[in-house]
Amino acid sequence: MDQYKLKDLIAATKEEVGKEVVEKLLPTVVQEAGSFLFDKGVGMLACEMVGSVLPVANNILLSFNQHCLERNVLNALNIIQSRQTELENRMNELLENSPLYTRQITEALLDNIVDEIQERMVEYNVNGYINLLKSDHTNIDLGLMFFKTMSQLNDLDIRILKVYSNLVN
Structure with a gap:
């Protein structure tokens, strides 16, 4: 909703x-x-x-x-939990080698979903968060740029981008 x-x-x-x-x-x-x-x-x-x-x-x-906020955080946690197995090894590695990156990228996610009124955007933000965590390149600037861009989009923008990306392929 x-x-x-x-x-x-x-x-x-x-x-x-x-x-x-x-x-x-x-x-x-x-x-x-x-x-x-x-x-x-x-x-x-x-x-x-x-x-x-x-x-x-x-x-x-x-x-x-x-x-x-509670609804958005619960939604985010449910999505992360459903993808727990694919994240488990990577998260252990990140927490050991890059705890600052993990904290900063998690804070950026939370900042983005705090006031989000479109539940689909929470899903998109969490999906991006998971993919940023799974990436071998732990660049906080890239992560912050992703979340800044996501904060400027809405669900309709993303659906339009999906339509045009299918036309290009």
């Missing part, structure tokens, strides 16, 4: 102000539409609207962003 869920907003709000206050502030329609999807802009607007009524607006927004 490429969009925030209203459930994240409701959960974040409940964590900050308690269920009883949320039930009074949020209309029944909004609560029943907990699985309704909306983009980041509308999500931020919803946080601001709820926050304008509540004095804990900043905490709600932080909690909302925390839910997104």
Whole structure:
């Protein structure tokens, strides 16, 4: 899914102000539409609207962003775990010979997925991370350039590139 869920907003709000206050502030329609999807802009607007009524607006927004981060990190960990066998020997070698590179490239991945709103982009970033780890060339500049480029793309950009790469082959 490429969009925030209203459930994240409701959960974040409940964590900050308690269920009883949320039930009074949020209309029944909004609560029943907990699985309704909306983009980041509308999500931020919803946080601001709820926050304008509540004095804990900043905490709600932080909690909302925390839910997104947790979802992205769990997604990344699941992908890495599914490819664990292909990474195991290489990771042991990298941790022994290039611990700084391993730390820096992992930090770059986390920086890229922290605020990512498109779940497919998390997958693309993790795939790149795994391929950077598997590479014999542990050049942090190359890794940082990859993640910088990925941060400037969206899922549609990558799908278009895939279409044109198939036409070239």
